[in-house]
Every structure is written in C-alpha cells, then in structure tokens.
Amino acid sequence: MPEQEMNQVPPYEFYTQKRWENWLGRARESGFQIKESEEEAGKESAIFVNMVDDVILACLKVVARFDKDMLSREKALEILAEIRDIVLSEVEPISEDINLMIDSVQTSLMGALIAFECYVMGDYDEGADIAELVKSAIEAESSDNLEFALDYTAQCGALILKGKSLPEEVMADLPYGIVAEWLDGIDSISAAMVGSDSYKEFDEEDEEDVV
Template identity: 85%
Template structure:
C-alpha cells in the first residue's frame, strides 16, 4: 500500500470509550443486587466478570502484537495507557450494589493493567518466585505501602504473562484486601491465556495493526 494511503487508514482500536460505556449500560440493566444465594449472585454478576475479561483480552492483543514487533514498546505502552484512562475513569453512580461491583472491577483491572505495563517495560525478573512476590505485596499492604504493593503485584502479573502460573495455595490463603483484588485481575489474565489464544490471531498484512 502506498505510504499516502497507509496514512489514511484509521488506527486499529484495541478498546474504545464506547465499548466501556456499553458494558456500563449492561451493568445498569442487570439490576444487580447483592443477594443471599450464590446462584442468584452468580447469574447477575456475570456481566462484571465479562467486563474484566473484555478489557484483558484487548490488552492481550496489544502484548501479542508487541511480542511480534508489530508494536513498538512506546506504542504498546501508549495504547495500554489509553485503555487505563478509559476503564479507570470515575463512573457515575448507578446503585449502591452495582457501584460496589464496578469499583471491584476497576480495582481488579488496576492490577491487570500494571501487569501488562510491567511486562512491556520488561521491568521484572522472569525467574522470580511468584509466591515470594505475593507475600511481599501482602506485607507491603499491611505496612500501608500501597505503591510498593502494586509494584510487586505488577511483577507477579508480568511473570504470568511470561508463562508462569499463579500458585493456587498462595491465592487461596490471601487475606482480604486490595492486593487480593489486584491479584484477581492477574488471575483473570491467567484464565484468559489458558482459555483461548485467539488474541494472538491477526492478519500479518493488516495495516491496522502496524505501528
């Protein structure tokens, strides 16, 4: 394709404001309420799980193209920052229960997004122990050093993106807190990678993915 035509091709959109607003609309329509039975909660809460998965899939598409050198480090980080700005922006109140769930979604996504950024930056040790990083994150949270806790969480996620698994025992023993919610986002990355590798599929000649 001639260069002047390439410049006219609209940029490939990995995730959009409209997409996020559509999910917020579905959350609003779900009428979600925190109920007594897990079965009822599970049915209505599926929209929130899917919200997280959709964002993570978009980020996995970014890293897949970064790994293929179809996106530069700078471009990949720019796209991830744009996704972060969309999904972590303040959401207008809907209802007390739905607001709580959206807050939880955004907290999980925070953990996932810093992991993707850490992975692209290469700011982690690939052979580091996830168990030890999780313990360090929990200890940092207990000391009210949330910046350090988030950094350890990001490194956990980067290592998961590199191919390691989250240790089930360490995850099961996590104390309730913000690190546990951040690691839920990492767990969602792991599940998405195991569930399907469709995010790796793209047309090699598709100019939309070009840097």
C-alpha cells in the first residue's frame, strides 16, 4: 500500500490510557494478597495475567496490520511506543502485594514490547536459534549487561512473532532473574498467537473498550 494511502487509514485506538487505568482499578479492587496456597493465588492472580494478555492482543493487532501493509513501519513503531509509554509508566502504590504483581506485569510487558518493536524493525536473524539466544541473554544478565540481555530477548520474541516456538525445555530451566521475567512476556505472545488468530481480522468500527 502506498505511503499516502497508509496515512489515510482512519484513526483507531489500539490501546488507551483509559483501558490501562481500568485494569489498575480492577487490580486495586481485587484486594490481591500473595497466598501460601497456589490454587488460591492462581485464582486471584488471574487479573494480572489478563492485564498482560490485553496489552499483547493490542500489539498483535498492530503487527497484523503492519504485516498486511496497512500500517507503515514508522506508524507501527509510533503506536507501539505509545502503548509502551502507557503501560510502563510509574504506577501509584496500591498495596505491597499488588505493587509486586504490577511490577512483574510491567517487567513482562517490557520483554513483549521490545520483541514487537524488534519484529517491526526487522532487526533479527530468521535463521537464529531461540535456545542459543536465550542462553546468550542469560549470560549477558549474569555479566550485568542488561542492554545485550534485552536485545537477545527481543530477538527471541521477534522469532516467535515470525512463527517459531519457545522450546519448553528452555523455559523450564530458566534461572530466576529479569531475563526470565522478560521471557514470560514472550511466552504470553506465543500463547496468545496459539490461542486465537482473531487479532488478524478485526472490525475497527465494532471494536469497543469493554474492559
């Protein structure tokens, strides 16, 4: 699609500040507390999983339109940056446990968002091995080189968006750390893509902010 036609696409809000604030409101109202029982914690923490998934779905819609040449690279990156600014902005403290969960949400989203940006930029090698990239990211983290660690993580995510899969054995053996949290975001992208491809076909006029 020619650049001038791309710029004539009607404005569509893929994600909004209001939507994020609604999720934060739900988190606040949940009264979430970290429990000893995994079952109880799992039920109550669903709000935070859904929070991540909602942002990722919005980003997948951006990428789907980019892939169809309905958005230019510049415009897609601009929209992703707007989403990043919304969801990674500082959140006012709610409670110790909820604050910890929101911090985890934002760290996971950081991993996901840099993956989307890497994909749109085309700044990755399609022939790269995901397991090796994860290994490199973990090694970079252990050397306190978080910039390289983030770059390797971004490339992992770009490959997932290209259709590759995260090796289960790699995810199972991840040492606890920031790379593991970033990769949680990448894993959420993978799960969203497997769960449904409805994000590829959406009607802008019917889309509602139902959160």
